[in-house]
Amino acid sequence: MTDILYETQDQIAVITFNRPEVLNVFRRSMFQTLLNLFEKIEKDDSIRVILLTGAGRAFSAGIDLDEVSHLFDGTMTMEQARAELNEMQELTRRMVNMPKPIISAINGVAVGVGAEVAISSDIRIASQMASFEFAEVKRGLFETNGVMHRLPRLIGMGRAAQVMLTGERISAQSAMDMGLVTRVLPTEMLMREALETARSLAANAPISMRLVKQVLHKSYDLDLESVMTLETEGTLECIASEDLKEGVTAFLEKRVPVYKGK
Incomplete structure (x- = not known):
């Protein structure tokens, strides 16, 4: 099964994270697949907007720990770990610097990389079943993909400190109240409304x-x-x-x- 699905419609590139059986956790290869897709989309003048979502009941529950266990088991030097983290951070750079708007339709849990991808988007629309966690402190980890830059700018320094220091789960409604997402919709309406928003953007200059x-x-x-x-x-x-x-x-x-x- 393909980990990432890609289709185009009405000048919109729709990208779906497609590992629903494991809540769409990212393999390392998915980072490069997304980078390749973004490069292709940037060069394609027929595509005006990018829409990201997840298959099943999750947007993405983070990264597949089996694929990055070597970062934590002492087999890598610090320089090797630094280089690998820098490679993963390239996804955030590409999203932020992408000249075309990116919408995330957050259909379920967004944790770790999932939350990082969501906040690197320009517009975030959530289903009522969506939730967010920046829970690195609960695992002895630290934010890597631009969270310390993006999150305070979206929800303010005080709220950013609270959600990152506590690692608390943020419901869809709370996310909208703090400005993390702009709309919360019934699950069955999410993709229809996200596509309608994307079409509206695609009609602009x-x-x-x-x-x-x-x-x-x-x-x-x-x-x-x-x-x-x-x-x-x-x-x-x-x-x-x-x-x-x-x-x-x-x-x-x-x-x-x-x-x-x-």
Whole structure:
């Protein structure tokens, strides 16, 4: 059985973690499969949005410990362990730097790598059955894939400290209350609504969406003037694009714009 399913529909790439019998825990090979898919999607102008979800009753319950036991059994040097962790972190880098928006439809438990992938997405929609855990402290471990950077920016420093220091389970409703997800839906509605959100994004101007994502990520570490400089440069890029002309023309003609990403 294929660990990761991939299909396209309506300019959307749908990626499904597909190990439902073990709650979609990640094999090491799945990291590289995802990196390869993201590289392919980035180069494909027909794909505007990426949608991630899990098969069965989990988004992903983390990493397959049998596949990474060598990190903890003393057989690797610290330099070897550092190199392997860096390879796994490449998934977070690729997701954050992906110029196309990524939606996670979180259908069940999201723990460890599952939670890390979810918070590396741009939009998170959860089913009522979803839950999150950042429970490394309960295992004598530490966050690796950008959690210390992403989580405080999503839910604030105080809440981030609480959920990481306690390792507590976060229900779907609590996740929405703290801003970790934007919507909570009945399980049977999750994929339908996630696909509808993805279609809505796919109808927008690709250049504009890329700029929104890029500047949002940069703005946290910049002062106001620096951010406005980025906004100016982004606006100038849009002014020079065919898509702006199409957007204005479509508005005046009272029709739906057809953007080309140019």
